[in-house]
Amino acid sequence: xxxxxxxxxxxxxxxxxDDLNAEKNNxxxxxxxxDCLYIKTDVSKESIEEQKGNPYINKLIKGNRIxxxxxxxxxxRTDNILFYNNLSSLCIFLLSDSYKGLIEELEKQSGYxxxxxxxxxxxxxxxxxxxxxxxSSYKNWEFANRFLNPxxxxxxxxxxxxxxxxGSFNAIKxxxxxxxxxxxxxxxxxTLIGKKNDNFAKESDIKKWIIDLKAQFERQNIxxxxxxxxxxxKDFHDRYIITNNSFIFSGYGxxxxxxxxxxxxxxxxxxxxxxxxxxxGGRKVFYASIMKExxxxxxxxxxxxxxxxxxxxxxxxxxxxxx
Numbered sequence: 367x368x369x370x371x372x373x374x375x376x377x378x379x380x381x382x383x384d385d386l387n388a389e390k391n392n393x394x395x396x397x398x399x400x401d402c403l404y405i406k407t408d409v410s411k412e413s414i415e416e417q418k419g420n421p422y423i424n425k426l427i428k429g430n431r432i433x434x435x436x437x438x439x440x441x442x443r444t445d446n447i448l449f450y451n452n453l454s455s456l457c458i459f460l461l462s463d464s465y466k467g468l469i470e471e472l473e474k475q476s477g478y479x480x481x482x483x484x485x486x487x488x489x490x491x492x493x494x495x496x497x498x499x500x501x502s503s504y505k506n507w508e509f510a511n512r513f514l515n516p517x518x519x520x521x522x523x524x525x526x527x528x529x530x531x532x533g534s535f536n537a538i539k540x541x542x543x544x545x546x547x548x549x550x551x552x553x554x555x556x557t558l559i560g561k562k563n564d565n566f567a568k569e570s571d572i573k574k575w576i577i578d579l580k581a582q583f584e585r586q587n588i589x590x591x592x593x594x595x596x597x598x599x600k601d602f603h604d605r606y607i608i609t610n611n612s613f614i615f616s617g618y619g620x621x622x623x624x625x626x627x628x629x630x631x632x633x634x635x636x637x638x639x640x641x642x643x644x645x646x647g648g649r650k651v652f653y654a655s656i657m658k659e660x661x662x663x664x665x666x667x668x669x670x671x672x673x674x675x676x677x678x679x680x681x682x683x684x685x686x687x688x689x
Contacts, residue, residue, distance in 0.1 A: 398652075405432045405433065406435050407434060409436075410434055410436065442472070450476040451553065454684075454685065455610040455679040455680055456610060456685070457478050458478065458481070458490070460481050460482070461481070463482050465480070469481070474516060475550060475552075476516070478516060478610075479611060491640060492638055492641070493636060493637040494636045494637075498618075498634065510634075513636040514545045514607075518550060518553075518555070519678055521606065521607075521608045522556070522606070522620055523602075523605065523606045524620050525563065525602050525605070526561070527558060528596065529566065531565075533621045534620055535575040536621075538620055539579060539582060548586050553591055555593075555677065555678040557595070557678040559595045560597070561596070561602045562596055580592050593677060593678065595667075595671065596671070599667050608657060608660070610679070611638065612636055612638055613657045615634070615635045615636075638653065640654065643656070661681060662686050
């Protein structure tokens with residue numbers, strides 16, 4: 367079983383699940399809470415124990431998946447940079463309604479989804495298929511906003527990412543003009559993974575492109591970490607954009623949109639890791655487990671090429687390990 371983190375400040379745990387009965391996504395939230403999450407809360411350990419009569423809470427207690435950590439929540443308001451930098455990459459905040467006016471600000475600062483009990487949680491379980499045809503009028507990446515916002519780490523893998531023409535890198539720069547995470551209060555990680563091929567760019571050109579991309583963020587005082595890896599694997603074919611809150615498969619690649627216009631026809635598929643899907647084995651799984659499988663493969667390729675351990679939290683041992 368793969369577990370995600372959820373952080374909540376709901377002080378009355380006994381209504382945490384029951385009050386969601388009126389929510390549009392009640393079933394999805396119940397499954398997420400009862401089967402998939404570690405919950406960190408500002409409710410005292412004693413108060414949690416008192417709610418054993420609630421079957422959902424009892425299930426969490428028995429699985430050691432609900433943790434009282436009152437001091438952590440004080441740091442959301444007082445020292446949120448330290449707080450957000452010490453969290454799991456796959457994490458949701460379910461806050462009390464006292465935070466309602468701060469949700470948008472907290473999401474921008476952290477790169478995590480934040481909700482209150484009364485919020486609409488639909489965006490946690492969305493997926494989307496976007497088909498780019500000759501008559502499409504896409505000029506930028508705005509269509510992907512609900513998948514690319516918020517996030518704090520991103521991995522872009524495309525076997526043609528480092529081809530000699532600058533098309534892919536121009537497309538990446540345009541993507542980050544819309545999603546620059548200027549308000550993020552933690553390190554922003556970008557990992558670019560490409561493949562050696564016949565039309566491969568010079569090492570000096572790739573280095574220049576990375577410097578230019580980094581400068582794009584540094585001009586806005588964003589604490590940025592950019593890594594790039596060249597993979598020489600015959601079975602490296604698929605193209606992915608993966609963040610801590612989304613998985614995107616692009617049939618054509620990152621430069622399906624470049625030079626402020628649609629470049630090619632193709633299909634783009636996106637899904638949230640919190641959504642349940644049917645696996646190849648016919649059982650229901652959270653997409654987070656499939657996302658981790660893809661990231662683990664990319665990580666293994668990086669290590670095989672004798673690179674140092676990647677710094678991106680999405681490729682860390684702590685994030686990818688099975689639980």
